[in-house]
Structure formats: C-alpha cells, structure tokens
Amino acid sequence: INEISKDIFSEDKNRRLRAVQILGLLKRNPQIRFFLAKLIKDRDEKIRATAINLLGKIVDPKDHKTILSLLSDKDKRVRANTIEALESLGDKKLVPILIRFKGDQNNRIRGNVLKALYFLGYKDIENDLIGMLESHNEFMIASALWVITQTRFSTNKILDLTGYSLLAKNEMIINNAKKALKAQNTPRSLGYLRYLDNL
Numbered sequence: 001i002n003e004i005s006k007d008i009f010s011e012d013k014n015r016r017l018r019a020v021q022i023l024g025l026l027k028r029n030p031q032i033r034f035f036l037a038k039l040i041k042d043r044d045e046k047i048r049a050t051a052i053n054l055l056g057k058i059v060d061p062k063d064h065k066t067i068l069s070l071l072s073d074k075d076k077r078v079r080a081n082t083i084e085a086l087e088s089l090g091d092k093k094l095v096p097i098l099i100r101f102k103g104d105q106n107n108r109i110r111g112n113v114l115k116a117l118y119f120l121g122y123k124d125i126e127n128d129l130i131g132m133l134e135s136h137n138e139f140m141i142a143s144a145l146w147v148i149t150q151t152r153f154s155t156n157k158i159l160d161l162t163g164y165s166l167l168a169k170n171e172m173i174i175n176n177a178k179k180a181l182k183a184q185n186t187p188r189s190l191g192y193l194r195y196l197d198n199l
Helices: 002-008 013-026 031-039 045-058 064-071 076-089 092-099 107-119 126-133 138-151 156-167 171-184 187-198
Strands: none
Touching: 002 013, 013 031, 013 045, 031 045, 031 064, 045 076, 064 076, 064 092, 076 092, 076 107, 092 107, 107 126, 107 138, 126 138, 126 156, 138 156, 138 171, 156 171, 156 187, 171 187
C-alpha cells in the first residue's frame, strides 16, 4: 500500500491511473477506502471516475459507518460522487441512508440523491422535485430538470412546472427544461414544446 500510494500521488498521470486500478485488486485492505475518499476529489477526471467505480465495488452496503463518513465529507464533490457510486451498487438497503440527504442544500447532491433513490425503487420524489423546481436558486431548478430527464418522472404538476421553466431567463434552465419535456414524452409535455416553437 505504501509503495502504491507513492504512485497514486505521482505527477505522472498514467502511473497514477495504474496505481488506482491496482487499488481495486486490494479490496480487503482497510486503507483502500482512505485513498479512494481522497481520489474522489482528484482534479483528473479519469482518476475520479476510476475511484468512484472502485468505491462502488468495495463499499459494503452494510458498512454504514464508511458510507456516512463519505456522505458527510466537507467536500461537496466527494458527497455527490459517493452518491453516484452508491447508486451503482443497486442495493435497496441503501435507501434509508440516502433519504437523509434528499434535502441537502447543494443542488448536485440533492439531484444525485433523488435520482439514486428513484432507481433504487423509492419513487416518492414528486414533492422533492416540486421543491427544487419552485426554488429561487437557478442551479437547483436546473438540477431538478436534470433528474426529470434521467428518470422521466412525470405527473401533471411536474409537467406544468417543467413547462413553466421554458419561460426562464436562464439558458441552462431552458435547455434542461426542453430535455426534460422530451424525456417525459407525453402529449402534455410535447404540447409545451410545440408552444415554445410557436412563440
């Protein structure tokens, strides 16, 4: 582990990536989680993606202490990436842990949690999405629309709020609203898109 750790924090990107991959072979070593928690914050996208992937493979859903420590990390990127890794485990026993974070103040974390919950079988996300869509925070609205695009979640209230987002002044919100309405693919959502085309 000590030898690998030298490569993990090397300046050479290829050596670092190989070192992270080797970590995956040492799943049982308790120090692995410590390194992965650090690597999730890495600037290099490949390193981060590999670390997240490995995290999803080595974190035991029963190991609540490790999961909660990562979800309580000071760095919001670590928290958001950990949620993605936990979703990839596909274990429904993680739902009670994730539910605790669905009201997070960070838009990306909140969006990731709702998406993860939905795909882990927890479908009761309408009120949470409504709260995000009615927020004054543009990033929160954009993230809610991203969740809708990913899950294709659709109720009349959600559809109407998504359609209303087309009138926003923020380009990111408008683009996400278009994607969400296309993903919902209902007569009502497509009607909103036609209305936009006729403006």
